[in-house]
Amino acid sequence: MKKLITAVIWMFCGGFIFAQESHDTKKDTTKLDEITLVGRRKLSNYRQEKTLSSIDDYLEKSNKITMIKRGNYAWEPAMNNMNSERLNVTIDGMQIFGACTDKMDPITSYVDVSNLQKVSIGSGQSGSENGHTIGGGIDLQLPNSKFQGSGLKTSVDLGYETNGNYRTGGLDLEYSGAIFYLNADGIYRKSDNYDAGNNEEVLYSQFQKYNISLQSGYKLNEHHTLEAAVIYDKATDVGYPALTMDVSLAEALITSVTHKYENDSTFIQSLESKLYYNTITHVMDDSKRPDVPIRMDMPGWSDTYGFYSKASMQVSKHALEVNLNGFYNRSWAEMTMYPNDLNQSAMFMYTWPDIRTLYSGIYAKDTYAINDHTSLSAALRVGFHQNEIAKETGLESLQIFYPEIGALKNRALSSFTTNYLYKKEHYDVSFGAGYGERAPSVSEGYGFFLFNSFDNYDYIGNPTLNNEKSIEANFKANYHENNFHIGLETSYFYIMDYIIGNIDESLSAMTIGADGVRVYDALSNAKIFNVYLNSSYKLSNSFSVNGTVGYNYGSGSNGENLPLIKPFSYLAEVNYSIPKFNAALQLEGNGNQTRYSSYYGEDETPSYATLNLNLGNEFNLKTNKVVLKYGIENILDTNYSTYADWNNIPRQGRNFYINMSYVIY
Amino acid sequence: MKLKYIIPILFITLFTVSCSSDDDNSDTIINEVENLKKIQELTNATHSVELFNTSGKFETGYNAITIRIKDNATNNYVENASISWMPVMQMSTMKHSSPKSDITKSLGQKTLYEGFIVYQMANLDGSGWSLKVDYTIDAINYSVHSDITVMQSEYQNVTSFMGADDKRYIIAMIEPRSPKIAINKLKLGLFQMESMMSFPVVADYQITLDPRMPGMGNHSSPNNTDLNYNLAEKMYEGNLSLTMTGYWVLNLKLLNDFDEVLKGENVTEEHPKSSLYLELEF
Numbered sequence: 001m002k003k004l005i006t007a008v009i010w011m012f013c014g015g016f017i018f019a020q021e022s023h024d025t026k027k028d029t030t031k032l033d034e035i036t037l038v039g040r041r042k043l044s045n046y047r048q049e050k051t052l053s054s055i056d057d058y059l060e061k062s063n064k065i066t067m068i069k070r071g072n073y074a075w076e077p078a079m080n081n082m083n084s085e086r087l088n089v090t091i092d093g094m095q096i097f098g099a100c101t102d103k104m105d106p107i108t109s110y111v112d113v114s115n116l117q118k119v120s121i122g123s124g125q126s127g128s129e130n131g132h133t134i135g136g137g138i139d140l141q142l143p144n145s146k147f148q149g150s151g152l153k154t155s156v157d158l159g160y161e162t163n164g165n166y167r168t169g170g171l172d173l174e175y176s177g178a179i180f181y182l183n184a185d186g187i188y189r190k191s192d193n194y195d196a197g198n199n200e201e202v203l204y205s206q207f208q209k210y211n212i213s214l215q216s217g218y219k220l221n222e223h224h225t226l227e228a229a230v231i232y233d234k235a236t237d238v239g240y241p242a243l244t245m246d247v248s249l250a251e252a253l254i255t256s257v258t259h260k261y262e263n264d265s266t267f268i269q270s271l272e273s274k275l276y277y278n279t280i281t282h283v284m285d286d287s288k289r290p291d292v293p294i295r296m297d298m299p300g301w302s303d304t305y306g307f308y309s310k311a312s313m314q315v316s317k318h319a320l321e322v323n324l325n326g327f328y329n330r331s332w333a334e335m336t337m338y339p340n341d342l343n344q345s346a347m348f349m350y351t352w353p354d355i356r357t358l359y360s361g362i363y364a365k366d367t368y369a370i371n372d373h374t375s376l377s378a379a380l381r382v383g384f385h386q387n388e389i390a391k392e393t394g395l396e397s398l399q400i401f402y403p404e405i406g407a408l409k410n411r412a413l414s415s416f417t418t419n420y421l422y423k424k425e426h427y428d429v430s431f432g433a434g435y436g437e438r439a440p441s442v443s444e445g446y447g448f449f450l451f452n453s454f455d456n457y458d459y460i461g462n463p464t465l466n467n468e469k470s471i472e473a474n475f476k477a478n479y480h481e482n483n484f485h486i487g488l489e490t491s492y493f494y495i496m497d498y499i500i501g502n503i504d505e506s507l508s509a510m511t512i513g514a515d516g517v518r519v520y521d522a523l524s525n526a527k528i529f530n531v532y533l534n535s536s537y538k539l540s541n542s543f544s545v546n547g548t549v550g551y552n553y554g555s556g557s558n559g560e561n562l563p564l565i566k567p568f569s570y571l572a573e574v575n576y577s578i579p580k581f582n583a584a585l586q587l588e589g590n591g592n593q594t595r596y597s598s599y600y601g602e603d604e605t606p607s608y609a610t611l612n613l614n615l616g617n618e619f620n621l622k623t624n625k626v627v628l629k630y631g632i633e634n635i636l637d638t639n640y641s642t643y644a645d646w647n648n649i650p651r652q653g654r655n656f657y658i659n660m661s662y663v664i665y
Numbered sequence: 666m667k668l669k670y671i672i673p674i675l676f677i678t679l680f681t682v683s684c685s686s687d688d689d690n691s692d693t694i695i696n697e698v699e700n701l702k703k704i705q706e707l708t709n710a711t712h713s714v715e716l717f718n719t720s721g722k723f724e725t726g727y728n729a730i731t732i733r734i735k736d737n738a739t740n741n742y743v744e745n746a747s748i749s750w751m752p753v754m755q756m757s758t759m760k761h762s763s764p765k766s767d768i769t770k771s772l773g774q775k776t777l778y779e780g781f782i783v784y785q786m787a788n789l790d791g792s793g794w795s796l797k798v799d800y801t802i803d804a805i806n807y808s809v810h811s812d813i814t815v816m817q818s819e820y821q822n823v824t825s826f827m828g829a830d831d832k833r834y835i836i837a838m839i840e841p842r843s844p845k846i847a848i849n850k851l852k853l854g855l856f857q858m859e860s861m862m863s864f865p866v867v868a869d870y871q872i873t874l875d876p877r878m879p880g881m882g883n884h885s886s887p888n889n890t891d892l893n894y895n896l897a898e899k900m901y902e903g904n905l906s907l908t909m910t911g912y913w914v915l916n917l918k919l920l921n922d923f924d925e926v927l928k929g930e931n932v933t934e935e936h937p938k939s940s941l942y943l944e945l946e947f
Binding site: 293294335337339340341344345346347348349350393396397399400401403448449506507508509510511512513514 | 845846847848878879880881882884885886887888906907908909910911912946
């Protein structure tokens with residue numbers, strides 16, 4: 001205890017002093033520190049998954065992440081019961097912002113498994129390396145440099161799923177030389193409407209997308225490397241059964257150039273600098289819906305320019321990381337409505353009135369190994385955040401609600417976190433505490449009549465919002481004994497100035513059929529708590545069982561439950577795995593959602609449970625390798641929806657799937 | 666390399682030169698109607714009375730009009746006239762005039778005079794209206810009279826109605842001329858039809874405002890204010906919030922100085938439009 005106090009005092013006085021956190025990256029879905037994506041690059045891995053599963057599917061397998069579904073495509077990740085605005089989602093450290101005012105394009109929808117090597121997830125303030133966050137950070141990481149000199153490798157992936165007639169095809173070409181590598185891959189996915197349990201077709205749940213990426217690197221010399229990456233992702237004909245509109249185009253171009261310096265003998269051991277640009281076009285329309293009160297088009301655009309430069313250093317027992325980053329984003333969205341009375345002209349408004357966001361900040365982290373089994377780490381991020389309403393019309397339209405506002409709004413943001421880890425042979429414990437702030441998102445600050453079909457209200461942004469602030473504490477403990485493992489993980493967030501929409505009775509809803517207007521406002525505070533207990537037992541070398549139960553809680557200072565808080569959940573799995581074959585039977589379910597939030601548009605979601613079976617084979621054909629993954633999802637064809645399904649759209653019923661990968665060396 | 670520096674300098678020089686040459690060539694004939702379009706010219710033996718506005722035509726509703734008088738003998742513009750006018754609508758059984766302002770010299774202009782006329786109605790072919798202009802130059806009275814064309818505006822920007830006090834009133838929209846997605850300054854003129862030929866401004870009443878979009882669920886907008894009389898401008902002023910482009914109905918209620926409703930009703934689900942309203946589209 002004395003040690004702890006001393007350490008805390010040290011930290012506050014002395015800045016960055018810290019500890020070597022041994023990161024044993026376990027490829028286990030119940031482990032949150034870092035999830036290694038079991039994509040097509042890790043085919044020999046014995047995870048019980050489809051090799052061609054989407055990133056959405058993949059993330060959903062993680063303990064703390066749930067995916068909010070508005071359809072069968074472009075699910076929105078939520079971590080610690082917080083979604084988009086409260087998370088910092090990046091692609092290889094690059095900031096990228098969706099162009100849809102209705103959150104139909106979380107940025108996870110603009111990359112595919114084929115682009116990535118792993119997904120790095122940091123809960124709460126430990127996810128603040130790339131930007132400010134409350135709930136955590138998700139970094140979708142591109143593959144590392146591959147100067148292995150292994151020559152050309154080709155792999156072909158094919159997948160088919162019976163439910164929705166879902167077809168996937170992918171091709172990956174990789175050339176790896178000693179000083180040059182080139183990686184090109186493409187993937188195509190197409191699904192028709194899927195069926196919920198009992199063969200109930202879910203209309204407008206189809207989608208189609210392709211993704212191509214090109215990554216290349218050149219080694220200038222022993223220490224310097226130059227890399228470039230381009231990802232192009234295009235989805236068309238995407239249905240959103242939970243919403244009143246579909247998407248005819250969601251297109252992203254993501255580009256970056258990176259310089260890497262690595263040298264073990266200098267003070268700065270690695271320095272990585274990246275310049276990037278990405279642009280997103282998102283077109284919402286309702287032309288395929290037969291029956292709408294009014295036709296509308298809602299296109300949106302988001303362009304981001306940015307850079308980061310991160311360095312890592314090792315000074316005796318200190319491992320130091322510094323990350324300097326900045327970005328400039330332009331978000332613009334419009335809405336045009338075509339009246340049923342053809343004599344009237346179209347109605348038009350800027351739903352995101354050309355909002356520019358400029359951010360620059362610095363992050364530093366030090367990990368200090370106090371002794372062999374104790375370590376302490378602390379991290380700090382400070383930044384400057386500026387929003388500008390660039391369009392005069394945009395400023396004037398927001399001045400209807402806020403006559404006193406100007407075009408510019410500056411904010412200073414800070415984040416601090418510290419973590420103490422104590423590790424012995426049979427057990428380990430860690431405590432963490434943190435403080436973080438975030439600026440309101442573009443929708444929260446500047447959205448203009450954004451219809452939310454979840455609670456059936458129009459939302460108006462509020463440029464005068466304070467920063468949202470969070471104090472968090474987390475605790476983790478693990479105990480291992482022979483073949484038995486048990487772990488407990490819990491975190492608590494006390495969020496001040498919690499941003500959420502508040503009904504303004506004096507305002508009249510714009511959207512036909514909406515119940516009213518909510519203006520983004522802040523609750524004086526909100527509390528979010530979660531706890532997960534997981535355990536596993538190895539019966540033999542090939543047989544193992546594992547299970548997880550979780551509980552989440554969230555309430556606001558107005559006495560209402562927060563929306564989208566996960567109810568009691570459980571997961572149980574039996575695994576059988578021998579070399580070249582694996583099988584898993586999985587039971588997954590949620591309890592009854594008793595603490596639902598009717599105030600924010602939720603209704604009670606009943607409990608459910610589903611049963612899945614996953615199988616995997618691997619065999620060699622001459623020098624080439626074939627990996628087969630197949631199985632049945634929702635074996636009992638349960639018709640269900642979860643708390644995270646927008647407007648209670650039912651999830652997929654029984655589904656047979658098969659994925660095949662053929663790797664040519 | 667030097668070209669990079671030379672080209673901008675060259676351009677700057679060119680522009681500077683062209684600007685100054687413009688200044689040198691300034692016209693000796695005064696032209697103060699550059700941004701205006703001529704509606705019509707009323708001519709008699711001595712003068713041409715030219716009527717201008719921004720659109721170049723008369724339409725129902727409020728018409729801001731600029732007048733210039735040309736001496737036909739010298740081709741010079743008269744700078745010291747005092748002018749009055751009388752628009753008249755000839756109907757089958759009777760004739761009437763319309764609300765109008767006095768004509769004053771335009772501020773800071775030598776040759777221009779200005780005023781407004783509110784045409785409360787029009788025939789489909791634009792016929793029926795005539796305008797008589799009386800003017801005095803150097804103590805000599807002149808007059809000119811001609812038919813004019815007044816077209817029907819696409820939207821109702823003026824309305825004439827009988828109040829609960831059995832008096833006939835006319836309300837006309839003066840501003841905004843070009844509405845935008847913002848809080849617009851709304852200016853309305855309120856006139857009483859005292860007789861067929863006399864339409865004085867009514868002071869110190871109140872006009873309530875409730876803008877709605879019938880094409881989109883008849884929704885309203887926030888932070889509108891009711892209109893109060895502005896003594897200096899002799900019109901009613903308030904704030905009109907327009908949250909999007911399109912067709913808007915401005916539902917109004919007219920209250921006299923005893924707060925009695927003379928015309929108009931509140932908008933409700935069952936009663937989506939007041940009987941007193943104006944329209945705009947942008």
